Amino acid sequence: MADLLPVADYVERILATISPLQAFPQPLMEALGLALAEDVVAPISLPSFDNSSMDGYAVVAEDVASATEDEPVTLPVVGEIGAGQSSILALSPGTAVKIMTGAPVPAGATAVVPYEWTDRGVARVRIDRPAAAGQHIRPTGDDIAEGDMLLEEGTVLGPRHLGMLAAVGRATVRTRPRPRVVVISTGSELRDPGTPLGHDSIYDGNSYLLAAAARAAGAIAYRVGIVPDETHAFTEALSDQLVRADLVVTSGGVSEGDYDVVKESLSHHGSMWFGGVGMQPGKPQGFGTIGEDDTPVFTLPGNPVSSYVSFEMFVLPAIRRMMGKLPYVRPAGRARLTHGLSSPEGKVQLVRGVYETDRGGTFVSPVGGHGSHLIGDLATANCLIEVPAETISIPAGEMVAIRKLDEEF
Numbered sequence: 001m002a003d004l005l006p007v008a009d010y011v012e013r014i015l016a017t018i019s020p021l022q023a024f025p026q027p028l029m030e031a032l033g034l035a036l037a038e039d040v041v042a043p044i045s046l047p048s049f050d051n052s053s054m055d056g057y058a059v060v061a062e063d064v065a066s067a068t069e070d071e072p073v074t075l076p077v078v079g080e081i082g083a084g085q086s087s088i089l090a091l092s093p094g095t096a097v098k099i100m101t102g103a104p105v106p107a108g109a110t111a112v113v114p115y116e117w118t119d120r121g122v123a124r125v126r127i128d129r130p131a132a133a134g135q136h137i138r139p140t141g142d143d144i145a146e147g148d149m150l151l152e153e154g155t156v157l158g159p160r161h162l163g164m165l166a167a168v169g170r171a172t173v174r175t176r177p178r179p180r181v182v183v184i185s186t187g188s189e190l191r192d193p194g195t196p197l198g199h200d201s202i203y204d205g206n207s208y209l210l211a212a213a214a215r216a217a218g219a220i221a222y223r224v225g226i227v228p229d230e231t232h233a234f235t236e237a238l239s240d241q242l243v244r245a246d247l248v249v250t251s252g253g254v255s256e257g258d259y260d261v262v263k264e265s266l267s268h269h270g271s272m273w274f275g276g277v278g279m280q281p282g283k284p285q286g287f288g289t290i291g292e293d294d295t296p297v298f299t300l301p302g303n304p305v306s307s308y309v310s311f312e313m314f315v316l317p318a319i320r321r322m323m324g325k326l327p328y329v330r331p332a333g334r335a336r337l338t339h340g341l342s343s344p345e346g347k348v349q350l351v352r353g354v355y356e357t358d359r360g361g362t363f364v365s366p367v368g369g370h371g372s373h374l375i376g377d378l379a380t381a382n383c384l385i386e387v388p389a390e391t392i393s394i395p396a397g398e399m400v401a402i403r404k405l406d407e408e409f
């Protein structure tokens with residue numbers, strides 16, 4: 001097994017080859033889920049003017065300092081300001097101006113008296129409670145001051161970030177785009193779901209599995225579908241697809257078989273590497289760059305579980321690096337193993353598992369067998385249990401490393 005490349009070395013090789021995609025300004029709604037490629041500094045303050053937080057009357061606080069229910073203060077109402085209206089710019093002492101929530105507080109006014117403390121008068125208003133200076137006024141810059149650092153480069157933009165960017169007037173932000181990932185399944189035995197199946201054929205699950213995983217990772221996935229085990233057909237499909245690909249993922253045809261066309265077609269490309277990685281499932285791997293634009297290509301093994309685990313371990317970090325999303329590799333958590341398990345020596349084993357967290361902690365149970373054709377168990381699993389290469393068995397009750405498959409990171 002000396003010729004197996006350790007998983008960490010392979011990941012390092014991949015990340016050294018892949019570069020982040022060129023960033024450009026994108027409209028806010030296009031930037032959801034993307035990583036910022038700039039530091040965003042507040043271009044304006046928020047609020048950008050002193051404004052009322054209540055519907056009521058703008059007054060000079062001293063004018064109503066003595067107001068009580070028994071001895072209310074009455075002031076003439078000299079006008080009205082709605083949100084988006086700034087016709088009244090100043091207030092004279094001894095008067096009141098009707099004001100709505102969000103409307104600019106006129107110069108000279110030092111408090112807003114809510115309707116509930118008044119008789120809601122139109123020409124004159126009776127106020128029966130005192131107002132403290134500043135009451136119900138949201139001062140300029142109270143929330144965000146012009147020049148504040150709002151978001152740092154690398155932040156993955158969510159709804160609240162986009163809301164804030166819009167609120168300070170940004171229409172676009174510099175982000176790294178979603179990589180276009182082309183997924184090709186190879187295998188003459190493959191058929192499209194929804195079509196008849198012969199006695200010797202199987203449905204192409206992998207192109208759906210991998211395209212969906214790519215989309216879930218934030219990429220734009222193009223599922224090309226099935227290419228037969230013929231060198232010419234594969235080479236043609238690949239070169240046709242290169243124009244729209246930032247990354248190509250193939251499945252099948254990379255082991256020792258007589259019809260392993262992927263390996264056969266690509267191994268003469270100087271920049272492609274084919275070999276074994278110290279991992280189970282997912283030992284046979286291929287990676288490199290092809291074409292004029294040095295497009296990265298992952299050739300994943302055809303067994304469905306091997307394909308998926310390879311995506312999770314190698315393609316996902318590559319997509320995240322292209323998008324500028326840190327960390328590139330899914331972080332491992334810890335869980336207590338409910339059943340013992342065994343593992344081959346010399347390879348990291350990634351066992352499908354189901355984890356659950358309760359007040360006693362996180363527990364994980366292996367699901368199904370080792371076979372990398374067991375797609376039913378894969379669909380049940382919600383994590384991968386990572387057994388180190390040098391470990392051959394782990395008893396129940398031990399703490400193990402797990403990668404939670406559907407968790408955002």
Ligand SMILES: Nc1nc2c(c(=O)[nH]1)N[C@H]1C(S)=C(S)[C@@H](COP(=O)(O)OP(=O)(O)OC[C@H]3O[C@@H](n4cnc5c(N)ncnc54)[C@H](O)[C@@H]3O)O[C@H]1N2
Nearest residue numbers: 185187203204205206207252253254255256301302303306
């Ligand atoms: N003599 C050896 N044979 C194999 C070795 C080896 O070292 N020596 N390695 C085994 C391992 S491990 C794996 S993994 C597979 C990888 O094989 P390939 O990448 O060449 O894949 P195929 O032979 O094309 O297919 C393997 C298996 O997966 C099924 N498959 C393929 N594509 C799909 C698809 N799109 N959807 C669903 N299922 C798919 C295919 O029918 C085969 O059953 O090689 C072992 N052999």
Ligand code: MOO
Nearest residue numbers: 281282283306372
């Ligand atoms: O590596 Mo294969 O992926 O063990 O089945």
